[in-house]
Amino acid sequence: MSAPATRVPPADGASAHDHPQGANPEKQFHHDAAVKSADLVHREIIRKNMESYDAGHMKGRARFMDWDAARDRCQAIKREAINHLDKYLLQFEENVTARGGHVFWAATSQEARNYIRDLAVRHAVKTVVKSKSMVTEEIELAAALEKVGCTVWETDLGEYIVQLRHEPPYHIVTPAMHLNRTQIAELFRDKFGEPDLPEDPQKLVAAARRKLRQAFFAAEMGISGANFLVADVGAVAISTNEGNGRLTTSLPRIHVAVTGIEKVIPRLEDLATLWPVLATSGTGQPVTTYGTLVGGPKRPGEADGPEEFHVVLVDNGRSSLLGHPEEREVLHCIRCGACLNICPVYRHIGGHAYGTTYPGPIGAVLTPHLRGSAFEHLSYASSLCGACTSVCPVKIDLHHHLLHNRRDFMKAGHGKVGERIRFRLWRVAMLSPKLYALGGWLGRKSLRAIYGLGLSGSLLDPLRAWNRKRATVPVAKESFREQWRKGLGNSK
């Protein structure tokens, strides 16, 4: 049996919230983004996968009579849920508890981790199977369980692949999107000790399935995430395409669902809109293959299901967003990945360069709130093109929230001193047309001189950052205002 292993360094009791990966996430980001954006093989794999997503997504949207109305409806549902989070979470808890389930409220990653770890120790759990969950990545759960002797199996195929590679998920919906068939075949041959495994998707899936089945039958604990928490019936709603969610939640003796508090929705009937919209935005499917609702442990007389059912509700910084008048709507996110898929930055640097659990536009908005100022650079790593906002199925104003983040960071004095001084000087010049014209004239003169000496892109070039990557910025001899004065204004 190939032993899966931890993907992230052990957490050592500290939460992700106060313990960012690496010494300097900003430097790391610049480095990784530069490497990935120059990696043409990577770009080609992502382009191909994204184009097939694009086609499916557009086809999926066309199935709706009115896609925009569906988005409006989803936005309204999530707004209602977030505006009354206290009420719906308590209703959810009450319903789950009444059926014999347990609900644990975790203020931090550490609390969530410790609760699940202690549960595993108490029940002498040796094997844990997991279905896909980004929150378990956020709280670095697998490492904590491995520390107490559990073997943790990712059972979503993509997650299993990246786990075998000791990597975090590349994407929140399609974790192994950055790999092609050849790379996966090589990985399986190596890890499974089956040198003759052919590069055939069906055979590869079958090989993974054989491994995972053994894990399912051995596991004492199953850990899932939740796509939604349905308040009025007290159920966890899970979508999967591989059926691994159902096995995870029904075979082991204990089922633990781990999720963020923002996943609650008011009513069962809300799924009628949210489920197809999530599937369409996530993969282009009309609905995800398996929609599972779990509301408690096995009841007397029932053949299947866990003996114990736990829901861990993770806050980990989310409730502080609730108090933010503009950005609380970030909690509407249903983690469909559409904003990642359309984002030209994501498409060029990929998911790992972000160095966060949630990459792409939603990660760029959310991560500084969840993990602090060391991740503020992500809110700047965007051209503000707005493509993300145009596809978000719950209509989060993503790119404008990047602007709000930037404003708040600078207001808090986080800007670099040199930049602050430059903008102050710039402001002085912009408020005086004479100074502006003089500055422009001087700038053009000196740039033309530098270009004339063949020094564009050199250390003497003030536009070096631009010119070393592109053909030189054109510099006019005469500004428009000079031309206007010289006669353009009077001509006809």
Add this chain to the structure above:
Amino acid sequence: MPRKVSLFVPCFVDQLLPEVAVDTVKVLRKIGCEVEFREQQTCCGQPAFNSGYWDDARPCAEKFARVFQDAEAIVCPSGSCTTMVRKFYPELLKESPMRGDAVAAGQRTYELSEFLVRVAGVTDVGAVFPHSVTYHASCHGLRELGLKEEPLKLLHAVQGLKLVDMPRYDECCGFGGTFAIKFADISAAMGQSKVENVMASGAEYVTAIDSSCLMHVQGMLGKNKFKAQAIHLASILASDGGRA
């Protein structure tokens, strides 16, 4: 249609690419507008605004409102600067005494293609441009101002112009203001994809409503020694077939 038009020239167009503003003047005069240029104008404030320095951007917005207080119609050859004025000033000036004036000025500020098609009701400005051209939809114009059809209508009416499709014509070119400097590697990679798409279209020219995007696209075309040229919509519309 307002006969008197006040020109708002983006600061970098004024300093680096003045021909775009000159061509804008030509086009506006061609359709019978009287064009004025108020020399008190400078920058709309977007570089500071986008970088988070709203306290430095705010006086620029207030200045804009003062300079153009009594202008009947303000026309700008940029979707991005128009977006700053119309869409972002109200939020930036939330607590400023100039907010009312700025919002009103924003309502009278139009991007060039928007002004021609929506306000003046003109699609054929009598231009001649016998070349194949592909269109890049600049992000601010497309997604903030909703300008999808206007530039295309104008291009369709240009005599001799062959409009060709470009893959991912509405994907960002990677400029993004200070983003192009702060994250030069990512920005240039995005620009590379854009110019590869330009070349895939087979067009001689790539046009857009924003000089900022075009400056970036031209920079990437030049770096690759690709033959296609970037040209502002205003310059195509001002063309009589003689220049290329």
